[in-house]
Amino acid sequence: MSADRVIAHLDMDAFYASVELLRYPELRGLPVVVGGGRDHAPRETVLPDGTVRREFRRLGGYAGRGVVTTATYEARALGVNSALGMMKAAALAPDAILLPTDFDQYRRHSRLFKAAVTAIAPRMEDRGIDEIYLDLTDLTGTGPDRWDRARDLGRQLKQAVRDATGGLTCSVGLTPNKLLSKLASEFDKPDGLTVLTTAEIEARIWPLAARKLNGIGPKAAAKLEAIGIRTLGDLARRDPAELVERFGRSYGLWLHHSAHGRDERPVVTESEPKSISRETTFERDLHPRADRELLGAIFTRLCERVADDLARKGYAGRTIGLKLRYDDFRTVTRDASLPLPVTDAKSIRRAAGECLKRVPLDRKLRLLGVRVSALLPAAEAAALLEQAQVQRGVTPDLFAQTDTAG
Template sequence: MSRRWIAHLDMDAFYASVELLRYPQLTGQPVVIGGGRRHQPEPQPDGSLSFSTLRHYAGRGVVTTATYAARAFGVHSAMGLMKAAALAPDAVLLPTDFDEYRRYSRLFKAAVVEIAPVMEDRGIDEIYLDLTEVPGAQDAVDGDPLGGIRALGQRLKDAVHHATGLSCSVGITPNKLLSKLCSDLDKPDGLTLLELSGIPERIWPLPAKRINGIGPKASARLEALGVHTIGELAAAEPEWLVQHFGANYGLWLHEAAHGRDDRPVVTYREPKSLSRETTFERDLHPRQDRDALGAIFTRLCEQVASDLERKGFEGRSIGVKLRYDDFKIVTRVVTLPAHTQDAATIRQWAGRCLKTVPLDQRLRLIGVKVEGLRRPGSEPVAAQEPAAAWRLGESLPLF
């Protein structure tokens, strides 16, 4: 009987690594990704580039990712850039370029499915692969019973590097839960192979919060109950876990701590929505900054429309999201007469959503979402005329 082998492949510092391909002179330096367009490197008369640094950053942006050299200073994703500047003031700051990151994402995924076609896409920089039936996975090599699966893992890594010039880390175990844990054990450029017998040595010493599915609240509660490691969680009685966390989650914690997970690799999952949002460098007022907000809002609608077309969907519901300067979040959704992927139609109905929200205080963030997705069919797209004529691309009033 074939042994089940599931791989989790995670790209190493993905966005930052893509930027280092573009700017190889920054290799080995602390680099932070998360700046805006004003942080583009500037060409100098001698042909070199001048890079922005965190030392001169002012604003409320957040770190998208950072190189391992920057992480050594304590910088990590989702950290405020101002805090990152205090930790690593001389780190180079680069703007995000999601179009380029998506291009490299498609490249590495296309490379690995040539070897292992059963792939579950988990995002721009990570995937699961079922290697069980891939030729060679069950073979012994030179007396090593795991030689075949080990060689297959290296083939995957080599394929990614050949297609993109980037490195990845791969965890290979009997299930998805363990493989995700293992892909992070030997980063960067790691290959970790684990059988169930290796759980006590490699997995149980890890913090309990490392298990995918134990969030900050559950982690804090476990800490308060004296459970710090996965091993301590595994030693806890199931009845005790159920008492403190409820039947479903308590039993899942017990199973996860013992490395039990029978979820299949799902080759395709239809998205339920597509969205784009942006956080401003400074708070913008809906009236005083109306032109700037209008241009940003229109660009978000264009980006969502482009995403719909590229992924082959159209949507029926349009929503907007606002975060005010007091961090209060407001959302609104409207259902269209027909499905659409047209940018002008999305902009029109998103604008109507805005008319139903309070616009009397400054904004930190604005977003646009399209829901109710389907593949384009025969139903015609209803193009409603807005009250005032306008052309896509103009700086439009929001209201």
């Protein structure tokens, strides 16, 4: 099935930072870090001739517990990446420009690029504010020239994004399936276009580090390296029975199939989500006390991203969930069911914080996640909230708690 399809993964380049550069073109080519609060906005002075002079904040003066939302490629070259603590980023790149996040603008540009793309290729799977999958199979036809047609279509998509957003770039991977397309979209960033067929897997995919595969985190990569598996080629050449024995049947077989570029997942164009979640696996295990400030900032950021996803998809939720994975790979979840649906980051953070009080924090953590479930459309949620306010005068503030562990 996979070899007969043409699937695109379109990934916006340094999306939040690139949106900021549209607003502040004088910062192009400079290291820029996005993640400050509104008090980190540039100071603007209108000169007598009517021009505006801007004074930008420098990262070196930052003090606080925030984390980096994104950074330009110039800042990434200095070691600054998303989810890095701002204080650590300031030590790495003190002269970088610091800008506040502006999610209203990011959502607006997200809508613009997706509308432009779906006008050309309507079969789209939305994977977040800055990335999508597209099924181009019906548009490219069959025959030996289909991948040439796919490349031409990729160029059209990239130009449509650029035109619709006022100059933003994206990188596109074109392959027979979603797994390979996500890998391929990273090959030539920024502003890349990569076409890859199954015949090229051994030459172009197998030399990649195993950790490049979405689904192999730092811990799994370390376990693979411990048995001599450093590249995807090393992984592909291993006996699948050995992988099943070491990693379990499900994950072991997935590793084997993925290393060979096999992925039958369809592009899902419409689905009603049961939950919306965000989680992150840390580069190093974090201690609840020694790394409290960093964990707190990451926790808040996850809640903000879930709230952003809810707003973008038009949902609210009654149940807030917390997920923790300890350094021994044990996973624990907790839920808090609310009497009324919520959408904002502050309410999600508060409910998730209540969940956090009910889990043991006696060892290091390797993963943190936040989930909102029991979803309903935002319009319906707004009506329920309005009804509650009319009947009671205030919004109830009670938690009905349920525990699960896995």
